[in-house]
Amino acid sequence: DTEVTQTPKHLVMGMTNKKSLKCEQHMGHRAMYWYKQKAKKPPELMFVYSYEKLSINESVPSRFSPECPNSSLLNLHLHALQPEDSALYLCASRQGLAGNNEQFFGPGTRLTVL
Amino acid sequence: AQSVTQLDSQVPVFEEAPVELRCNYSSSVSVYLFWYVQYPNQGLQLLLKYLSGSTLVKGINGFEAEFNKSQTSFHLRKPSVHISDTAEYFCAVSPPAGSNYQLIWGAGTKLIIKP
Numbered sequence: 226d227t228e229v230t231q232t233p234k235h236l237v238m239g240m241t242n243k244k245s246l247k248c249e250q251h252m253g254h255r256a257m258y259w260y261k262q263k264a265k266k267p268p269e270l271m272f273v274y275s276y277e278k279l280s281i282n283e284s285v286p287s288r289f290s291p292e293c294p295n296s297s298l299l300n301l302h303l304h305a306l307q308p309e310d311s312a313l314y315l316c317a318s319r320q321g322l323a324g325n326n327e328q329f330f331g332p333g334t335r336l337t338v339l
Numbered sequence: 340a341q342s343v344t345q346l347d348s349q350v351p352v353f354e355e356a357p358v359e360l361r362c363n364y365s366s367s368v369s370v371y372l373f374w375y376v377q378y379p380n381q382g383l384q385l386l387l388k389y390l391s392g393s394t395l396v397k398g399i400n401g402f403e404a405e406f407n408k409s410q411t412s413f414h415l416r417k418p419s420v421h422i423s424d425t426a427e428y429f430c431a432v433s434p435p436a437g438s439n440y441q442l443i444w445g446a447g448t449k450l451i452i453k454p
Contacts, residue, residue, distance in 0.1 A: 231382075267429055267444035268383070281441070315382055326371060326433055328442060330383040 229331035231316050237337045240306060246334045248299040248316030255321030257299040258328065259291060262313040274299060275321065306338045341366040341432050345445035353453050354422055360415040360448045362430030370432040372413040373442065374404055377427045386428075389413065400424070425452045 229250045238244050248257065256275045260268035273281035274293040282291075288310075290302040299316055313335055317328040346361040364370065371390050375383040387398025394406040404415045413430060430445040 229382075265427075265447070265449075267431075267447055268442075270441060273441070317383075326435075327373070327385055327388055329385070330375075332382040335380075 229316055229318055229329050231314075231331035231334050233334055234332070235335045235337075237339065238303065238306065239339050240308075242306075243302070243304045245303065246301040246314055246316075246336075248301075248331055249297055250318040250329070250331075251297055252318065252320070252329065253296075254318035254329070255296060256319040257293065258317040258319070259299065259301055260315040260317065261310075262315055262333070268315055272301075303336075306336075308338050311336055311338045341370060341434065341443045343430055343432055343443055343445035345428075345430055345448050347448050348446065349449045349451060351451040351453055352420055355419050357418050358416065358420050358424075358450065360428050360430075360450065362413045362415065362445055364411050364413065364430075364432045364443075366411075366432065366434075368434060370434055372404075372406060373431045373433070374398065374402070374413070374415050375429045375431060376400075377429065377447075379426070383429065386415070420450070420452055422452050422454065424450055426450055 232247045258273050259271040262268045270283050271285045272291045277293045288305045292300040313333045315333045316331040319328050342365045344363045352358045373388045374386040376386050377383045386402050387396045389396050389406045397403045402417050406413050428448045431442040433442050
């Protein structure tokens with residue numbers, strides 16, 4: 226299994242809703258990433274988990290809350306989002322070993338906040 | 340700190356013609372270099388990467404790139420494009436250690452294939 230899966234594929238939510246995005250990989254990778262991508266722009270790094278510990282938080286608002294329950298799973302909990310948070314949310318994983326730092330990306334979750 | 344410049348926001352090219360997408364980077368340390376492709380409504384897929392060794396790197400779908408250290412460039416080429424190559428192409432660099440190997444991204448180049 227050489228892929229990163231993300232669910233749901235699409236999500237529409239109101240500003241008062243609570244929802245979660247899910248990411249899964251079974252490649253034995255030990256680093257996992259959340260990115261936000263706006264249309265026609267490169268991905269922006271949000272969070273990095275390394276060996277299930279949060280190692281980087283790129284000053285992301287607290288309405289985004291990441292969670293790494295185990296080495297294969299990464300969640301992004303969403304609460305009280307704003308319309309400007311509408312974007313493609315990408316998950317990626319990396320093997321975690323020095324010298325091999327290719328990131329494998331999932332297909333993304335297209336989020337619309339009304 | 341590193342930065343990446345993709346010199347063209349869009350490149351239109353006729354089908355079966357050759358194409359070159361340009362990428363220049365700035366870094367005070369050695370970096371790893373990557374090209375990713377994003378097809379419409381999809382995630383990113385690695386086309387090729389340069390870590391060390393031969394400066395000519397071959398990737399998937401007939402793409403190749405050449406690392407030029409003196410010109411700090413990593414241009415992507417394909418000798419004959421197909422309509423299915425229509426996509427956004429991102430160049431990225433990463434330091435060889437530290438910062439969880441964060442990718443520094445270029446702004447992207449949209450490849451438009453004209454029939």
